[in-house]
Amino acid sequence: MIRVAVLGASGYIGGELLRILLGHPHVEVGAAASARLAGxxxxxxxxNLRSVCDLTFTHPDDLGAHDVLFAAxxxxxxMRQAEALLERGRVLIDLTADFRxxxxxxxxxxYGVPHEARDLLGEFVFGLPETHRKELRDADRISVPxxxxxxxxxxxxxxxxxxxxEPAVSVDARTGSSGSGRSSGLADSHSERSGxxxxxxxxxxxxEAxxxxxxxxDVTMSATGIEAVRGVQVLCRGRLRGPVDEARLRETYRRCYGDEPFTRVVARRRGAYRLPEPKILSGSNFCDVGFVTGPVPGGGTTLHAPRNGEDGQALLVxxxxxxxxxxxxxxxxxxxIRFGWPERTGLEFPGLHPI
Amino acid sequence: MIRVAVLGASGYIGGELLRILLGHPHVEVGAAASARLAGxxxxxxxxNLRSVCDLTFTHPDDLGAHDVLFAAxxxxxxMRQAEALLERGRVLIDLTADFRxxxxxxxxxxYGVPHEARDLLGEFVFGLPETHRKELRDADRISVPxxxxxxxxxxxxxxxxxxxxEPAVSVDARTGSSGSGRSSGLADSHSERSGxxxxxxxxxxxxEAxxxxxxxxDVTMSATGIEAVRGVQVLCRGRLRGPVDEARLRETYRRCYGDEPFTRVVARRRGAYRLPEPKILSGSNFCDVGFVTGPVPGGGTTLHAPRNGEDGQALLVxxxxxxxxxxxxxxxxxxxIRFGWPERTGLEFPGLHPI
Amino acid sequence: MIRVAVLGASGYIGGELLRILLGHPHVEVGAAASARLAGxxxxxxxxNLRSVCDLTFTHPDDLGAHDVLFAAxxxxxxMRQAEALLERGRVLIDLTADFRxxxxxxxxxxYGVPHEARDLLGEFVFGLPETHRKELRDADRISVPxxxxxxxxxxxxxxxxxxxxEPAVSVDARTGSSGSGRSSGLADSHSERSGxxxxxxxxxxxxEAxxxxxxxxDVTMSATGIEAVRGVQVLCRGRLRGPVDEARLRETYRRCYGDEPFTRVVARRRGAYRLPEPKILSGSNFCDVGFVTGPVPGGGTTLHAPRNGEDGQALLVxxxxxxxxxxxxxxxxxxxIRFGWPERTGLEFPGLHPI
Amino acid sequence: MIRVAVLGASGYIGGELLRILLGHPHVEVGAAASARLAGxxxxxxxxNLRSVCDLTFTHPDDLGAHDVLFAAxxxxxxMRQAEALLERGRVLIDLTADFRxxxxxxxxxxYGVPHEARDLLGEFVFGLPETHRKELRDADRISVPxxxxxxxxxxxxxxxxxxxxEPAVSVDARTGSSGSGRSSGLADSHSERSGxxxxxxxxxxxxEAxxxxxxxxDVTMSATGIEAVRGVQVLCRGRLRGPVDEARLRETYRRCYGDEPFTRVVARRRGAYRLPEPKILSGSNFCDVGFVTGPVPGGGTTLHAPRNGEDGQALLVxxxxxxxxxxxxxxxxxxxIRFGWPERTGLEFPGLHPI
Known part of the structure; x- marks a missing residue:
C-alpha cells in the first residue's frame, strides 16, 4: 500500500484521478489538495463520489510528502512550483503540459512564455506506456501527454x-467540453457551447508539438469543439509510402498493439462502430485506433462509393x-508500471453501451 | 464460482448484465443467449465489450442449465416460457414485468392480456433489496422491478x-431513450427523438401498478421521454400528514437508508447537485433519493422564493x-444477496462527473 | 413606420427582439442599447444577425425617445429606472418581472426586496394577448409575463x-438553459449543465405568483432545467370538478383558442407529437396546449395501460x-395589438421539424 | 402566382420545402405528394405545420401538371421516373443525386448502378446559384446539389x-442525423446515434464527385455523423499556390461573395463564432464560409500557438x-432566380441564437 496525493484535486482531471485511485487496491489517497476549496x-x-469519498480538500501548503504526487x-x-512538487512526491506524475x-x-x-525549469526538462519520461513502457518502469518523474x-x-x-x-500528416481533432476544464466563460456556457x-x-x-x-x-493539427462533455476523436490523414495495403497496415497495428491492455485496434468493414467512437469509451481507459485505406465497401445504403483504385491515402482514427x-x-x-503492478489495476471499467 | 447465463443477451439490459457479470469475481458467464444473433x-x-468479452451468442434452444439464469x-x-426458464436456472432472476x-x-x-402462468405468480420475490432483502436471501425466483x-x-x-x-401521490417520471430497448421505429430515430x-x-x-x-x-403516474440515452428521474408530489417538517423527513430517510450500499440520500440546501441528478449515475448502481418540503431558500440568484409558510406539500425525488x-x-x-456475497461485489463503479 | 428601441439588446431576449423586429414590416429599429457592449x-x-443587422450597440445613456421601448x-x-424608461418610450413594453x-x-x-415603483404597479397591462387582448389595444405600459x-x-x-x-393545481415546469440568460457561472457551464x-x-x-x-x-410549482437551450414545457396536474370528460375539455379549449393566431390545441390520441413538444417550436411564437384525462389508449406497444375508470384527474400540458x-x-x-396591426406580423416563422 | 407541387412530401426535405413554399408570396402549393401517406x-x-398547412397528401399517381415540380x-x-416527372412539372427541380x-x-x-436516363443528363443545370446563376435564369431542369x-x-x-x-484537397465533413432522411434502422435509433x-x-x-x-x-472526402439533427460543417484542407496570404484570400472571397444574398464570409480573428458554425444556421438559407492560413493568434487562453512561419497550408470551412x-x-x-423574383423571397428567416 502506497500513499498518494492529488494536487489540483478540484478540477475535472483531479476528480477523475480521485475516482480511480479510491478504487485502486494498492494505494491509499493521502490527500486531495485544492487551494480554492480547502476545508x-x-x-x-x-x-459522483458521494458515499465513496469521505475526504475534505487539503490546502496545497499543508500537503506533506507522498509516495506519488499527481499534479493536475x-x-x-x-514548472513554476517544480521544487515544491519534487519535495512532496517521491514519484511525481505531472499532468500539465510543462514537461512534455x-x-x-x-x-x-x-506556449508563448519562457520555460522556468529548463534544467528539469530532460528528467521527465513521456508518460505514454505504449511507446515508453520500459523507461516508465523506473521513472520518478513522469509527464503525461x-x-x-x-x-x-x-x-x-x-x-x-x-x-x-509519408511525413506530412494532418490531424483533425474533435473534443468535448470537459477538455477545457472547469471553466465558466460565456463561450463555455451551455447556451453557447451546446451543439x-x-x-x-x-x-x-x-x-501538435x-x-x-x-x-x-510533420503534423498539422486543427481542433473542433463538438457536442459532448467527454471524448476525443482524431482523424489523421496521410499518404502511405509505396505499395502498402490495408492488410499490411492491419498486421502492423495488431503486432504493435496485440498485447496492449488498453489500446484496441478497431478497423472493421461495416457496422456503426466499425471505427473508433469515443462515446462508448466514457469512463474507460481504452484508446481505440483504426484506419481505412484504398477502396471502401460502397453501395446504395452507405452513400459512399469505391475510390477509383488505390490512391495511397490513409485515414487513421x-x-x-x-x-x-x-x-x-x-x-x-x-x-x-512504475510500481510493477498489473497495468489494468484500478482501470477495469470497460465503458458503457448504449450511452 | 457459479455459472450464470443471460437470456436476451443482445438487448440493452442484456448487454449491461454481461458488462457487470464479466467483471464479477464470483461468477463465470456460461452463456449469452440471443435467438436473433446466435453464432x-x-x-x-x-x-464496449471488445477485448473484454470473447463469447459468441448461443441460441436459446441450446442453453443448458445454469446456477443462475437472468431473463432479459x-x-x-x-410467463410464456416459464417452464423452460425454470428448468434452465436453478435461480431465476427475471427482468420482465411478468412476475412483478x-x-x-x-x-x-x-398489460391488457391474461396472465399465462398464474400459478407461479406467488412464487417470485420482488427484487428490490431495500425493501425485500430478507426474502431475497433464499429466493430462487426473483422478479426485478x-x-x-x-x-x-x-x-x-x-x-x-x-x-x-397522505395516500394520494403523483409521480412525474422522466426517462432516457434506452428505456424502450433496442428499437428502431421512426419515433425512436435520432432525428425525431433527439431533444x-x-x-x-x-x-x-x-x-404505476x-x-x-x-x-x-394511491399513485398517479405520467412519463416523459427526455433527451438522454440513460437515466430516470422521478418527481413525486404528495402531502405530509400532520406536522412533519424537513428535519423529520431527513431523519426518517437517513435511518431507513443509512446502511444501504446503493441508496443515497441527496437533499442539500444548495448547489447544482442538491437533489438527485441521473446524469452522474450513468453506469453506477446508485439510486439517489431526496426531498424538499415547506419553505426553500430564495433570493435573487435562484429565481424562486419562500412559500408563504408551511403548506404541507412535499416533493420527493x-x-x-x-x-x-x-x-x-x-x-x-x-x-x-441470494448467494451471500457482499452486495457491492461487481457493482463498484461510482459514476462519472462531469459527463 | 414607427421607431422602436431595445434596451438590454445584448442579452438573449434582446437578441430575439432584434431578430423579430428587423424583419417586421412596420417598424424601424432605432437603437439597440447595451451598457456593456456600447460601440x-x-x-x-x-x-445569427450577420448580414441582417448593421447596427452597433448604443449606450443606454444615449438612448433618445422612441415610439416603443422594449426593456429586456x-x-x-x-422598477429602478422606471422614470427614465417612461421618458424614452411612448409605449413601454417591459420584459422584466417588475410589473407583472x-x-x-x-x-x-x-422577489425578496421592496418594490421601488409601487405607484406604477397598477398602470401596466399584463401582456398576454390570449387573456388581456382588449386592454392591450390601448395600453401604453405593458408587462410581458x-x-x-x-x-x-x-x-x-x-x-x-x-x-x-378544482383549485389545487401543481405545475411541473421543464426549461432550457437560455432561460437563465447570458450567464457564465460554473453551474451553467456546458460540462455541468449538459444532460x-x-x-x-x-x-x-x-x-408561481x-x-x-x-x-x-392555487398553484404549486417546481422547475427543472433539462437538456435544451430553448424550450419550456409545463405539466399541470389537477382534478376536474364533477363529471367533466375529455370531450367537454376539448370543446372548451377549442372554443377559447379557436381564433387565436398563436395558441394551438394539441391533444391527439396517438403519435409522437400527440401532446405539446417544445422542440418543434424553436423560433416560433406558438404556444401549444393539450390535455389528457381519464382512460388513455393502452396496449403492449405504448407501455401504459387504461386507468381503472374515470378518476377525475387531468393533466394539462x-x-x-x-x-x-x-x-x-x-x-x-x-x-x-397595440398598433392595430395583424397579430401575426413579423411572427410568421412556424418552427422546424425535425430539429 | 404560380402553382407548385412537392413529390416526396412526407420526407424531411419535402417537409422543409412545404414550410418554405407555404410562406412564399408568389406560389401556391397545389399538391404535396406521398405514396406512403396519401390521404x-x-x-x-x-x-411544425399545424395550423399553417391544411393540405392532405396526394397520391403521386394523382398528381397533375404544375408550374414547378420539386422532386424530393x-x-x-x-432517373427511373424521369418521363413522368417531366410531364408533371413545366419546371422540374430535382433534389435527388440523379442528375448532378x-x-x-x-x-x-x-452510385454503383447504370444510369437509366443518360440522354437527359446534359439537360439539367447544376442548382447552385453562386456558381450557375446565369444558366438558372432560364433553366427548366435543375438538379440541386x-x-x-x-x-x-x-x-x-x-x-x-x-x-x-494546389489541386489536392481533403474535405472532412460532419453531418447531423437528418441527412439520412426519415430512417428507422437500429443504427439511426436515438440510443445508438446520440452523441x-x-x-x-x-x-x-x-x-466527393x-x-x-x-x-x-482533386478532392478526397470523409464524412462523420455528429450529434445534431440538422447541420453540416466541412473542413477543407489544402495548400496555397505560391505567396498567398490571408489578406489576399479574404479579398478574393469578399469579391466573390460580396453580393450574394446567402453566402457570408465568416473569418474573424477571435470569438466563439469566428468561423462558420452550423448551429446558428438551423432553418436559415445561409451558407457561411471562412478560412485560416498561416500564423494564428496564440497565447495562453486559446491553447494554440503560432505556426513556425508561413507554411502554405489553408483550412477552408x-x-x-x-x-x-x-x-x-x-x-x-x-x-x-428562374422566375425572376428577388432571391431572398420566402427565405428571410435568419437563424437563431442561442440554440
Whole structure:
C-alpha cells in the first residue's frame, strides 16, 4: 500500500484521478489538495463520489510528502512550483503540459512564455506506456501527454514507426467540453457551447508539438469543439509510402498493439462502430485506433462509393475519453508500471453501451 | 464460482448484465443467449465489450442449465416460457414485468392480456433489496422491478412506511431513450427523438401498478421521454400528514437508508447537485433519493422564493441509471444477496462527473 | 413606420427582439442599447444577425425617445429606472418581472426586496394577448409575463375560466438553459449543465405568483432545467370538478383558442407529437396546449395501460419557446395589438421539424 | 402566382420545402405528394405545420401538371421516373443525386448502378446559384446539389476559381442525423446515434464527385455523423499556390461573395463564432464560409500557438443547414432566380441564437 496525493484535486482531471485511485487496491489517497476549496468536502466538487469519498480538500501548503504526487494543476504551474512538487512526491506524475516537450525552444514557441525549469526538462519520461513502457518502469518523474496528442500518437505510431507513412500528416481533432476544464466563460456556457462545431484551433494547436515529437512526422493539427462533455476523436490523414495495403497496415497495428491492455485496434468493414467512437469509451481507459485505406465497401445504403483504385491515402482514427486515457487513467497506468503492478489495476471499467 | 447465463443477451439490459457479470469475481458467464444473433460475437452487439468479452451468442434452444439464469427478454415472454426458464436456472432472476404483480387482475388490467402462468405468480420475490432483502436471501425466483418503479418506490418508501404521507401521490417520471430497448421505429430515430420532451404516457404508465403495490399509496403516474440515452428521474408530489417538517423527513430517510450500499440520500440546501441528478449515475448502481418540503431558500440568484409558510406539500425525488439500478445492476445486487456475497461485489463503479 | 428601441439588446431576449423586429414590416429599429457592449457591432453578440443587422450597440445613456421601448434588462432594473424608461418610450413594453404582479406584497414575497415603483404597479397591462387582448389595444405600459408562467397560464386558462378545475393545481415546469440568460457561472457551464435534470426550484418558483394571479387557482410549482437551450414545457396536474370528460375539455379549449393566431390545441390520441413538444417550436411564437384525462389508449406497444375508470384527474400540458412566445415574440404580438396591426406580423416563422 | 407541387412530401426535405413554399408570396402549393401517406393530413408527418398547412397528401399517381415540380424522392427514383416527372412539372427541380453528375461513368462509379436516363443528363443545370446563376435564369431542369457538396463547393470555389489552391484537397465533413432522411434502422435509433462521432464514410463519399466536378480540384472526402439533427460543417484542407496570404484570400472571397444574398464570409480573428458554425444556421438559407492560413493568434487562453512561419497550408470551412441551403432552401432560391423574383423571397428567416 502506497500513499498518494492529488494536487489540483478540484478540477475535472483531479476528480477523475480521485475516482480511480479510491478504487485502486494498492494505494491509499493521502490527500486531495485544492487551494480554492480547502476545508470543503471532496464530494461537494465531485458529486459522483458521494458515499465513496469521505475526504475534505487539503490546502496545497499543508500537503506533506507522498509516495506519488499527481499534479493536475493549470499549465505553467508545474514548472513554476517544480521544487515544491519534487519535495512532496517521491514519484511525481505531472499532468500539465510543462514537461512534455524536452526542447525548450519548442515549448516556448507553442506556449508563448519562457520555460522556468529548463534544467528539469530532460528528467521527465513521456508518460505514454505504449511507446515508453520500459523507461516508465523506473521513472520518478513522469509527464503525461495531452488528451488529443495521446489519441493521435497512438493512431499514428505503428504506421510511423514501421515507416509506412509519408511525413506530412494532418490531424483533425474533435473534443468535448470537459477538455477545457472547469471553466465558466460565456463561450463555455451551455447556451453557447451546446451543439457547437467550434473550430477553436484552426491550426497550430499545442498538442501538435507532442505529436510531431513522438511520431517524427510533420503534423498539422486543427481542433473542433463538438457536442459532448467527454471524448476525443482524431482523424489523421496521410499518404502511405509505396505499395502498402490495408492488410499490411492491419498486421502492423495488431503486432504493435496485440498485447496492449488498453489500446484496441478497431478497423472493421461495416457496422456503426466499425471505427473508433469515443462515446462508448466514457469512463474507460481504452484508446481505440483504426484506419481505412484504398477502396471502401460502397453501395446504395452507405452513400459512399469505391475510390477509383488505390490512391495511397490513409485515414487513421483514434478515440478515447479525454479525462481517462487522455489524462487521469493514463497517469494511473503509468503508476502501475512504475510500481510493477498489473497495468489494468484500478482501470477495469470497460465503458458503457448504449450511452 | 457459479455459472450464470443471460437470456436476451443482445438487448440493452442484456448487454449491461454481461458488462457487470464479466467483471464479477464470483461468477463465470456460461452463456449469452440471443435467438436473433446466435453464432455472432457478443461484442458485435455490445462494442464496449471488445477485448473484454470473447463469447459468441448461443441460441436459446441450446442453453443448458445454469446456477443462475437472468431473463432479459421482452415482456410477456417470461410467463410464456416459464417452464423452460425454470428448468434452465436453478435461480431465476427475471427482468420482465411478468412476475412483478402477484395480483393477476392488476397485471391483466395494466398489460391488457391474461396472465399465462398464474400459478407461479406467488412464487417470485420482488427484487428490490431495500425493501425485500430478507426474502431475497433464499429466493430462487426473483422478479426485478421496472426502472421508473424502482426510482419511485425508493423515493417514497421511507415516508410511506413511516406513515408521513397522505395516500394520494403523483409521480412525474422522466426517462432516457434506452428505456424502450433496442428499437428502431421512426419515433425512436435520432432525428425525431433527439431533444424531445415527449409525454408518452400522460397517465396510467404500467410502473404505476408496481409503485402502488409496494408503497401502499394511491399513485398517479405520467412519463416523459427526455433527451438522454440513460437515466430516470422521478418527481413525486404528495402531502405530509400532520406536522412533519424537513428535519423529520431527513431523519426518517437517513435511518431507513443509512446502511444501504446503493441508496443515497441527496437533499442539500444548495448547489447544482442538491437533489438527485441521473446524469452522474450513468453506469453506477446508485439510486439517489431526496426531498424538499415547506419553505426553500430564495433570493435573487435562484429565481424562486419562500412559500408563504408551511403548506404541507412535499416533493420527493429519485434518480438512477435505468439499465443498472433500474435493471441489470439491481438484478446482480439481488444475486449477491441470494448467494451471500457482499452486495457491492461487481457493482463498484461510482459514476462519472462531469459527463 | 414607427421607431422602436431595445434596451438590454445584448442579452438573449434582446437578441430575439432584434431578430423579430428587423424583419417586421412596420417598424424601424432605432437603437439597440447595451451598457456593456456600447460601440460594438450588434452581430458580435448575435452571430445569427450577420448580414441582417448593421447596427452597433448604443449606450443606454444615449438612448433618445422612441415610439416603443422594449426593456429586456435584468429583473429589478425596470422598477429602478422606471422614470427614465417612461421618458424614452411612448409605449413601454417591459420584459422584466417588475410589473407583472400588481400586488406589491406578493412581489416582495417572491422577489425578496421592496418594490421601488409601487405607484406604477397598477398602470401596466399584463401582456398576454390570449387573456388581456382588449386592454392591450390601448395600453401604453405593458408587462410581458415570464416564460414558464405563459405556458402554464395558457395551458390552464380555458379550464380555469370555465370552472372545470378544482383549485389545487401543481405545475411541473421543464426549461432550457437560455432561460437563465447570458450567464457564465460554473453551474451553467456546458460540462455541468449538459444532460442535466436539475430540479433548481423544487418549490415556490417565482412564476408561481403569476400563474396564481392570472388563473385564480392555487398553484404549486417546481422547475427543472433539462437538456435544451430553448424550450419550456409545463405539466399541470389537477382534478376536474364533477363529471367533466375529455370531450367537454376539448370543446372548451377549442372554443377559447379557436381564433387565436398563436395558441394551438394539441391533444391527439396517438403519435409522437400527440401532446405539446417544445422542440418543434424553436423560433416560433406558438404556444401549444393539450390535455389528457381519464382512460388513455393502452396496449403492449405504448407501455401504459387504461386507468381503472374515470378518476377525475387531468393533466394539462403547455409548450413554447421561452425566448419567443415566452418573451420577445409575445412582446411583439402585444405591440402588434397595440398598433392595430395583424397579430401575426413579423411572427410568421412556424418552427422546424425535425430539429 | 404560380402553382407548385412537392413529390416526396412526407420526407424531411419535402417537409422543409412545404414550410418554405407555404410562406412564399408568389406560389401556391397545389399538391404535396406521398405514396406512403396519401390521404393523411400533411401536419401528421410535419407537426411544425399545424395550423399553417391544411393540405392532405396526394397520391403521386394523382398528381397533375404544375408550374414547378420539386422532386424530393429517394436517389435513383428521379432517373427511373424521369418521363413522368417531366410531364408533371413545366419546371422540374430535382433534389435527388440523379442528375448532378453529367458524366455517366462518374455517376456509375459512385452510385454503383447504370444510369437509366443518360440522354437527359446534359439537360439539367447544376442548382447552385453562386456558381450557375446565369444558366438558372432560364433553366427548366435543375438538379440541386448534395448538402455536404454545397458546403464544400462554396467554401472552395473562390480560391479554386482564382487559382490560389494546389489541386489536392481533403474535405472532412460532419453531418447531423437528418441527412439520412426519415430512417428507422437500429443504427439511426436515438440510443445508438446520440452523441456519436461516426465516421460512416471514411473515404469516397458520393458528394466527393460533385465537389471535384464543380471545383476542378482533386478532392478526397470523409464524412462523420455528429450529434445534431440538422447541420453540416466541412473542413477543407489544402495548400496555397505560391505567396498567398490571408489578406489576399479574404479579398478574393469578399469579391466573390460580396453580393450574394446567402453566402457570408465568416473569418474573424477571435470569438466563439469566428468561423462558420452550423448551429446558428438551423432553418436559415445561409451558407457561411471562412478560412485560416498561416500564423494564428496564440497565447495562453486559446491553447494554440503560432505556426513556425508561413507554411502554405489553408483550412477552408463551410457550414449550412443540410435541409435548407443544403436542400429545400437552395431549391427555392433556384426557383426564385428562374422566375425572376428577388432571391431572398420566402427565405428571410435568419437563424437563431442561442440554440
Amino acid at each position: 470543503r468536502r471532496v464530494d461537494s466538487a465531485h458529486p 494543476i493549470p499549465h505553467l504551474e508545474s 516537450l524536452p526542447d525548450a525552444a519548442t515549448f516556448e514557441r507553442y 495531452g488528451c488529443m496528442a495521446t489519441a493521435a500518437i497512438l493512431a499514428l505510431h505503428p504506421a510511423a514507426e514501421a515507416g509506412l507513412l 457547437a462545431l467550434r473550430v477553436f484551433a484552426p491550426s497550430g494547436h499545442r498538442h 507532442e505529436i510531431t515529437q513522438e511520431t517524427g512526422l 483514434g478515440a478515447l475519453d479525454n479525462l481517462v486515457k487522455g489524462g487521469a487513467g493514463n497517469a494511473v497506468q503509468c503508476m502501475n | 455472432r460475437r457478443v461484442d458485435s452487439a455490445h462494442p 427478454i421482452p415482456h410477456l415472454e417470461s 404483480l402477484p395480483d393477476a387482475a392488476t397485471f391483466e388490467r395494466y 421496472g426502472c421508473m418503479a424502482t426510482a419511485a418506490i425508493l423515493a417514497l418508501h421511507p415516508a410511506a412506511e413511516a406513515g408521513l404521507l 424531445a420532451l415527449r409525454v408518452f404516457a400522460p397517465s396510467g404508465h404500467r410502473h 408496481e409503485i402502488t403495490q409496494e408503497t401502499g399509496l 429519485g434518480a438512477l441509471d435505468n439499465l443498472v439500478k433500474g435493471g441489470a445492476g439491481n438484478a446482480v445486487q439481488c444475486m449477491n | 460594438r457591432r450588434v452581430d458580435s453578440a448575435h452571430p 434588462i435584468p429583473h429589478l432594473e425596470s 404582479l400588481p400586488d406589491a406584497a406578493t412581489f416582495e414575497r417572491y 415570464g416564460c414558464m408562467a405563459t405556458a402554464a397560464i395558457l395551458a390552464l386558462h380555458p379550464a380555469a375560466e370555465a370552472g372545470l378545475l 442535466a435534470l436539475r430540479v433548481f426550484a423544487p418549490s415556490g418558483h417565482r412564476h 403569476e400563474i396564481t394571479q392570472e388563473t385564480g387557482l 403547455g409548450a413554447l419557446d421561452n425566448l419567443v412566445k415566452g418573451g420577445a415574440g409575445n412582446a411583439v404580438q402585444c405591440m402588434n | 393523411r393530413r400533411v401536419d401528421s408527418a410535419h407537426p 424522392i429517394p436517389h435513383l427514383e428521379s 453528375l453529367p458524366d455517366a461513368a462518374t455517376f456509375e462509379r459512385y 448534395g448538402c455536404m457538396a454545397t458546403a464544400a463547393i462554396l467554401a472552395l470555389h473562390p480560391a479554386a476559381e482564382a487559382g490560389l489552391l 456519436a462521432l461516426r465516421v460512416f464514410a471514411p473515404s469516397g463519399h458520393r458528394h 460533385e465537389i471535384t466536378q464543380e471545383t476542378g480540384l 463551410g457550414a449550412l443547414d443540410n435541409l435548407v441551403k443544403g436542400g429545400a432552401g437552395n431549391a427555392v432560391q433556384c426557383m426564385n
